Every structure is written in C-alpha cells, then in structure tokens.
Amino acid sequence: MHRRFFALQAVVVAVAVLACTSSIDRRITESIVEEAGDPGFMTVPTHPPPGAPGEIFRSESISSIGDGMRAWRVIYHSRDLDGADVLVSGVVVAPDAPAPPGGRPVVSWGHPTTGAAIHCAPSTSIDPFDLIEGLDDLVRAGYVVAATDYPGMGLPGPAAYLIGETEGNSVLDAARAARALPGTGANEQLLLWGHSQGGQAALFAAQDAADYAPELRLVAAAVAAPAADLAALLRDDIGTVSGITIGSYAFAAYESVYRDRYPGLSLDSILSPEGVRQTKVLAGLCLLSGHTELHAIAGRLLGDYVVHDPGTTEPWATMLRENTPGATSIPAPLFVAQGLSDTLVHPTATAAFVRTVCAIGTRVDSRTYPGTGHGLIALKAVPEVLDFFHAALAGTATSTC
Incomplete structure (x- = not known):
C-alpha cells in the first residue's frame, strides 16, 4: 500500500513538472495515474449476482482519452457457448458533445488477436484504446464505439478464442452496455467492425444479432482479413511461427470449452507429444508482451507440431466448422477488406468466403488492397469503412456480388 501511494505521488509530481498542452502527453500521464490508482476495478466476486445480457456490472470514466471524446471502462454481463452468464470487460468511447436528436449509432468493435489469456485484454493495457482501429475517425463521425475484450480476457471466464458464438455474444452485449451508459447517447442502430479474430467475432455477431439481441437494429457489418475459414487458416499457417501461435491459442481454448461435449477430446489426437506439452505454455x-518467448517456443516446434490435420480429424473438424462463419446469410450489407500481401489470412481464403456468402444472399462490398499485409489492412480500410457505414445508414450501400 505504501509503495503504491509513493509511486502514485511520484507520477503526480512528474506530471506537474512535465506538464504541457499535448494531448498525447496528457493521455500517457493520465493512463499511468489510472493504472496506479484503481487496481480493484477488474476484481470481481467469484460468484457475481446474475444479470441480463448487456447489463452493466461496473463502470468507470477513463480520462486518458483523446480530445473531444468521453470514455468508460465497463464490466458487463454476456452469455457463453452454453448460455451461462459471464462477466466481460471492455471500453466504450463517445463524442464529448450533446447527442443529436434520435441518438448515435453504435459501432461494436472486435479486436484482432492479442493472446487468449486473462492478462492479454486490450482494456487493461497502458493505452486501452490503442487496438481500436479507426477509433478517432469513428468518433469524429458521430458514432459511439464499444470494444469488448472477449470472455476470459481481463476477467476470469470461459475460453473464447475463435469460438464464434461466445465472441459474437460479447460483441453484441458490448453494444447493449454502450446503450445503457448514461452520457453516450447511443441508439438502437448497430454497426459491426472487426479485424482478423475480431472479423470472425463480428461475423458471428452479425449472423446472430436478430435472435440474440432483437432490440438492436443491425445496419451493417465490416470486417478486415477475417478468420472466416478456420480449417483453411490453420492449414495455411501451421508451418509458420504465427500459425503455431494461433493454433496453440485455438487448440487450448477448444479443449477447454468442448471437452464435456466430446468425451475423450484430447490434444494428442492432432499434436505431437512436444506440441501437447508446449501448447498450454x-x-x-x-x-506482444510474450513475443520473444512465443517466437522461441514456436520456432522449435516448426515441422513437429501438428501430426494430424485438425480440419479432417474428428471431433476437431466439427468444432472448426461450427466456428466458421458463413453458414447463414447476414441480413444487412457486409464490407470485406483483404490485403493482397497478407500471408496470415490468405487472399484466396477471403475470396472463397465472399463467394460463399454472396451465394446465400448476403450483400457484400468486397475490396482488395495491393501491397497491404495482415497487420495494416484494417487501418488501410478505415476510410472505405466509414463511407460504407454512411451509405448503409442512408440505405444506399452497394454490393459487388
């Protein structure tokens, strides 16, 4: 307690000495103060009281946000794959101005892979807004932005990595939480936006929105390099360090979540003995924070990780199919952005997904970006996403199907 008090005092003194008018400097110093000053926000009871999906369990203002914006850290109720009540953390950002008549649409964001463990949640980092791609532009355009951490990240909970229904529910319930926060001015209009893992989450949210959150009106969804064919994703990438990393996150999550549904489910049915040992590690x-260790361990497993293709080995093949979006059409326009230099989510896989959803009636605006890889595709696509959202709200979105 004394060490935390003196550390906080030192931060405050440093802020006073180094004070300047820069918004960036203000955000950095206020982030440090917030981290040092409120360690208990993310501490929740082992058995919290039940709540409806999207109901806010706890919220607090975040001062380390850019000028012209208001922000909150939230903990809200959601539902996992089995329908159980789970608490999920995230952030909400809104324009710092009176809402227009009729309120503001909500953009619910699905973040790309940051990890799968509790300490990998974006909202608990020094800058909880850093991974919300296009945040400033979206808020300036008048949207409220809700950004979930996904269950099991930030707070104790069931694994959610590449588990579509669980992720999608948390994306929808983040939008509900944004509407429940006084001061956002959020209305019932819902826009979805996600990158990579978050693309899969946004697609499941779009598929399930009418049944799971009927009070929300899905206007449009946009995804960048989505994890849209899980078997193909693993098959394409498992011979690389990135593929082994993604695979370890997914295999550990699936074993944890599905073991009661599939008695006898085990990692050794698809992984080498050393692969099984290292997957939990x-x-x-x-x-990001574990990059060096991830690279070292995954590097040693190259060529000796997967021994049987999970896309053709049961019950892994069934689990991957169940968590691959595109089985049902999306009743709203869909924007899909894909970098043609992407070596993680291959352009051919995204093109195949677009053909599949076009064939079942989804209206898709598909764009490709030459010379753009996986990491930058969402940022590169932001201007077109904003135009697409504007057109969808006006009822003029077009399709390239």
Whole structure:
C-alpha cells in the first residue's frame, strides 16, 4: 500500500513538472495515474449476482482519452457457448458533445488477436484504446464505439478464442452496455467492425444479432482479413511461427470449452507429444508482451507440431466448422477488406468466403488492397469503412456480388 501511494505521488509530481498542452502527453500521464490508482476495478466476486445480457456490472470514466471524446471502462454481463452468464470487460468511447436528436449509432468493435489469456485484454493495457482501429475517425463521425475484450480476457471466464458464438455474444452485449451508459447517447442502430479474430467475432455477431439481441437494429457489418475459414487458416499457417501461435491459442481454448461435449477430446489426437506439452505454455503468452518467448517456443516446434490435420480429424473438424462463419446469410450489407500481401489470412481464403456468402444472399462490398499485409489492412480500410457505414445508414450501400 505504501509503495503504491509513493509511486502514485511520484507520477503526480512528474506530471506537474512535465506538464504541457499535448494531448498525447496528457493521455500517457493520465493512463499511468489510472493504472496506479484503481487496481480493484477488474476484481470481481467469484460468484457475481446474475444479470441480463448487456447489463452493466461496473463502470468507470477513463480520462486518458483523446480530445473531444468521453470514455468508460465497463464490466458487463454476456452469455457463453452454453448460455451461462459471464462477466466481460471492455471500453466504450463517445463524442464529448450533446447527442443529436434520435441518438448515435453504435459501432461494436472486435479486436484482432492479442493472446487468449486473462492478462492479454486490450482494456487493461497502458493505452486501452490503442487496438481500436479507426477509433478517432469513428468518433469524429458521430458514432459511439464499444470494444469488448472477449470472455476470459481481463476477467476470469470461459475460453473464447475463435469460438464464434461466445465472441459474437460479447460483441453484441458490448453494444447493449454502450446503450445503457448514461452520457453516450447511443441508439438502437448497430454497426459491426472487426479485424482478423475480431472479423470472425463480428461475423458471428452479425449472423446472430436478430435472435440474440432483437432490440438492436443491425445496419451493417465490416470486417478486415477475417478468420472466416478456420480449417483453411490453420492449414495455411501451421508451418509458420504465427500459425503455431494461433493454433496453440485455438487448440487450448477448444479443449477447454468442448471437452464435456466430446468425451475423450484430447490434444494428442492432432499434436505431437512436444506440441501437447508446449501448447498450454504458448496459450498463456500474450502476442506482444510474450513475443520473444512465443517466437522461441514456436520456432522449435516448426515441422513437429501438428501430426494430424485438425480440419479432417474428428471431433476437431466439427468444432472448426461450427466456428466458421458463413453458414447463414447476414441480413444487412457486409464490407470485406483483404490485403493482397497478407500471408496470415490468405487472399484466396477471403475470396472463397465472399463467394460463399454472396451465394446465400448476403450483400457484400468486397475490396482488395495491393501491397497491404495482415497487420495494416484494417487501418488501410478505415476510410472505405466509414463511407460504407454512411451509405448503409442512408440505405444506399452497394454490393459487388
């Protein structure tokens, strides 16, 4: 307690000495103060009281947000794959101005892979807004942005990595939480936006919105390099360090969540003995902070990780199919962005997904971006996403199907 008090005092003194008018400097110092000053926000009871999906369990203002914006850290109720009540953390950002008549549409964001462990949640990082691609542009355009961490990240909960229904529910319930927060001005209009893992989450949210959250009106969804064919994704990438990392996150999550549904489910049916030993280690490391260790472990497993294709080995093949979006049409326009230099989510896989959803009636605006890889595709697509959202709200979105 004394160490935390003196550390906080030192931060405050440093802020006073180094004070300047820069918004960036203000955000950095306020982030440090917030991290040092409120360690208990993410501490929740082992058995919290039940709540309806989207109901806010706890919220607090975040001052380390850019000028012209208001932000909150939230903990809200959601539902997992089995329908159980789970608490999920995230952030909500809104324009710092009176809402227009009729309120503001909500953009619910699905973040790309940061890891799968509890300590890998974006909202608990020094800058909880850093991974919300297009945040400033979206808020300036008048949207409220809700960004979930997904269950099991930030707070104790069931694994959610590449588990479509669980992720999708948390994306929808983040939008509900944004509407429940006084001061956002959020209305019932819902826009979905996700990148990579978050693309899969946004697609499941779009498929399930009418049944799961009927009070929300899905206007449009946009995804960048989505994890849209899980068997193909693993098959394409498993011979690389990135593929082994993604695989470890997914295999550990699936074993945890599905073992009661599939008695006898085990990692050794698809992985080498060393792959089984290292998967739990890899699954506990975050993509950025654990980069060096991830690279070292996955590097040693190259060529000796998967021994049987999970896309053709049961029950893994069934689990991958169940968590691959595109089985049902989306009743709203869909924007799909794909970088042609992407070596993680291959352009051919995204093109195949677009053909599949076009064939079942989804209206798709598909765009490709030459010279753009996986990491930058969402940022590159933001201007077109904003135009697409504007057109969808006006009822003029077009399709390339």
